[in-house]
Amino acid sequence: MMIAVLIVHGLLAVALLGAITHQCLSALRAKPARPLSFVDRYTGVNQPVFTWAVVTLYAMTTLLGAIIYPSYRLNVRVPFEEMSLGWAVGLFELKEHFGGLGLCLLPVYAWLWQPQQMQSHARDRLAITAILAFIVWWNFLVGHVLNNIRGLP
Amino acid sequence: MRLRFSPITFMLAYCLVYIAALLWDLPAFLYYPLHGQLSWGPEVVKGLGPAMAWYGIMAEAALIAAILAVIVPDRWFANRLQNVLWTVPVAAMLICTFLMRTFFG
Numbered sequence: 001m002m003i004a005v006l007i008v009h010g011l012l013a014v015a016l017l018g019a020i021t022h023q024c025l026s027a028l029r030a031k032p033a034r035p036l037s038f039v040d041r042y043t044g045v046n047q048p049v050f051t052w053a054v055v056t057l058y059a060m061t062t063l064l065g066a067i068i069y070p071s072y073r074l075n076v077r078v079p080f081e082e083m084s085l086g087w088a089v090g091l092f093e094l095k096e097h098f099g100g101l102g103l104c105l106l107p108v109y110a111w112l113w114q115p116q117q118m119q120s121h122a123r124d125r126l127a128i129t130a131i132l133a134f135i136v137w138w139n140f141l142v143g144h145v146l147n148n149i150r151g152l153p
Numbered sequence: 154m155r156l157r158f159s160p161i162t163f164m165l166a167y168c169l170v171y172i173a174a175l176l177w178d179l180p181a182f183l184y185y186p187l188h189g190q191l192s193w194g195p196e197v198v199k200g201l202g203p204a205m206a207w208y209g210i211m212a213e214a215a216l217i218a219a220i221l222a223v224i225v226p227d228r229w230f231a232n233r234l235q236n237v238l239w240t241v242p243v244a245a246m247l248i249c250t251f252l253m254r255t256f257f258g
Contacts, residue, residue, distance in 0.1 A: 070186030071186075073186050074187060074202075074203070077203075086257070086258075089256050090255075090256025090257050091256075093256060094253055097175070097253075098246060100214075101167075101246060101249070104168060104171070104214070104215075108163070108238065110160070111161075121236065124235070124236055131242055
């Protein structure tokens, strides 16, 4: 059962990674007048349409992560400690806390991408989106590396 | 009176409570995955196996932040903190990283 939840957690994380990266890079790059290259087309999207997808995917991914977490605590972290892999435990601790802090960014992130806020808070909108993107990438890579060291039984 | 939820207040309060709970080891409750039990407060109950504080920290941060988010209006922070809002979660993440340094020593 936990393996199935872990796989869905991973698949949702991939979708989230794609959506937030797309939005973040698009927000960082000025929209070209006439898109020509792949990068122009990749970044030349309507950024606000990604917002609710990101919020929903982030919340669902975190929820599934919270369901898996006890299994990690018992079946993965304990062996890590026995193998003296303190750095691996530390990486997961950061993943857990960044993920938890990312949750509180979701309401303000959704608010910043509303049409009413488009004329103000430009730096906040870009920075909060970039922070969320960083958290998603960090959590994805750490989860992947730790799962390679020792997956859930 | 109509209650309005302030996302800025929620983010600020959540970050502050989360970091305070982490810094002073004050989760609202602990979860023991081996037995599937909860204990209120930060005191670890012996004999129940490893304890998890993350749920308790998130729950208390979310609850306190949600209450403050309907009490303190957005406009208090929206103008004063315009374009520096992002520094608060960045600071919270840096403090987390500093607190976790012992794992990498």
